[in-house]
Amino acid sequence: MAHTARIFSGIKPTGHLTLGNYLGAIRQWVETDQHRADALFCVVDLHALTVDHDPARVRRLSRQAVTLLLAAGLDPERCTVFLQSHVDEHTRLAYLLECTATDGEMRRMIQYKEKVAREQAAGRSVRLSLLTYPVLMAADILAYGADEVPVGDDQAQHLELTRDLAVRFNQRYGPAFTVPRAVLPKVAARVMDLQDPTSKMGKSHAESSGIVYLLDEADVARRKVMRAVTDSGSEVTYDREAQPGVTNLLEILAACTGRQPLELAGAYASYGALKRDTADAVVELCRPVRERHAQLCADPSYVDEVLRAGAERARGLARPTVDAAYRAIGLMPPA
Numbered sequence: 001m002a003h004t005a006r007i008f009s010g011i012k013p014t015g016h017l018t019l020g021n022y023l024g025a026i027r028q029w030v031e032t033d034q035h036r037a038d039a040l041f042c043v044v045d046l047h048a049l050t051v052d053h054d055p056a057r058v059r060r061l062s063r064q065a066v067t068l069l070l071a072a073g074l075d076p077e078r079c080t081v082f083l084q085s086h087v088d089e090h091t092r093l094a095y096l097l098e099c100t101a102t103d104g105e106m107r108r109m110i111q112y113k114e115k116v117a118r119e120q121a122a123g124r125s126v127r128l129s130l131l132t133y134p135v136l137m138a139a140d141i142l143a144y145g146a147d148e149v150p151v152g153d154d155q156a157q158h159l160e161l162t163r164d165l166a167v168r169f170n171q172r173y174g175p176a177f178t179v180p181r182a183v184l185p186k187v188a189a190r191v192m193d194l195q196d197p198t199s200k201m202g203k204s205h206a207e208s209s210g211i212v213y214l215l216d217e218a219d220v221a222r223r224k225v226m227r228a229v230t231d232s233g234s235e236v237t238y239d240r241e242a243q244p245g246v247t248n249l250l251e252i253l254a255a256c257t258g259r260q261p262l263e264l265a266g267a268y269a270s271y272g273a274l275k276r277d278t279a280d281a282v283v284e285l286c287r288p289v290r291e292r293h294a295q296l297c298a299d300p301s302y303v304d305e306v307l308r309a310g311a312e313r314a315r316g317l318a319r320p321t322v323d324a325a326y327r328a329i330g331l332m333p334p335a
Helices: 018-038 043-047 055-072 089-098 104-108 110-121 128-142 151-172 217-226 246-257 260-263 271-295 300-329
Strands: 004-013 038-043 081-082 148-151 181-183
Touching: 004 018, 004 055, 004 110, 018 038, 018 055, 018 104, 018 148, 018 246, 018 271, 038 055, 043 055, 043 128, 043 148, 043 271, 055 081, 055 300, 081 300, 089 104, 089 300, 104 128, 110 151, 128 151, 151 181, 151 271, 151 300, 217 271, 246 260, 246 271, 271 300
Parallel strands: 004 038, 004 148, 038 081, 148 181
Antiparallel strands: none
16 A cells, blocks of 8 residues: 655744745645645644744734635645644654754754844844744654655755754664655745845735735735836846846746746736736735635634644644654653
């Protein structure tokens, strides 16, 4: 009997989900991953606590993220959708992996260095959880015996750490974990900020004028695209170095329509026409997700039931692996 791949993917509720989240990850989860594998999709709410946060906002954004994943087309009959904090095995395993990782490994993480610099620049103290966050991320993955983890460039170092920890634990204490491999999205739509096309469209950015959120009303999304920064000159060419603004619009339009950016560049004589067509495509792409989200919000008991069933299945998958790791590392099982 052929082995069915198991995939784990998580999304952090640190801001409203964006067009970048949808084109870069969620669409692949919906169209491909949930159909070809035993797939688990988790809103990793514990990761939202590593920096200063408003508790009510984290709860609200966690629920909104789950609802949007369902609205985008994740089917609880085909995949497992759940909240990280509803499954204790994540934190149980994280401590064992903290006992496997080293301080030096944690401090070498590029994201840690960047986030520390941001927190210190804002005059905020740095939480210990920011340092150990990659270990919790490793626990998220290893608890489920995931073979594959879809990752973008920004998470590649964290997945490498996960692999290292799994191998080290297995060598020291016995074969407890599957060593996962990174899977780069087939259509890695890297959506950049419309006002700053050299940086990624991020859901937790303070300045939102260049970010299209999935729940933006049609006229708001259209206005953001129409006001997108373009480049000096007037020729529409696909060149990330020389024309980052135009290239971003071409890539968004290509991702929305299933065409190639280079082919689209040849079809436009002006920035205005490109912006109009990109705005139309973005509005049309987000419309059904927004409409389905509104329907799901009107039936909160459905989302509650998806989360209850998802957490129950996730616990059933994770507990045997985590219990085995506890025994392997030298802890006595409860009587």
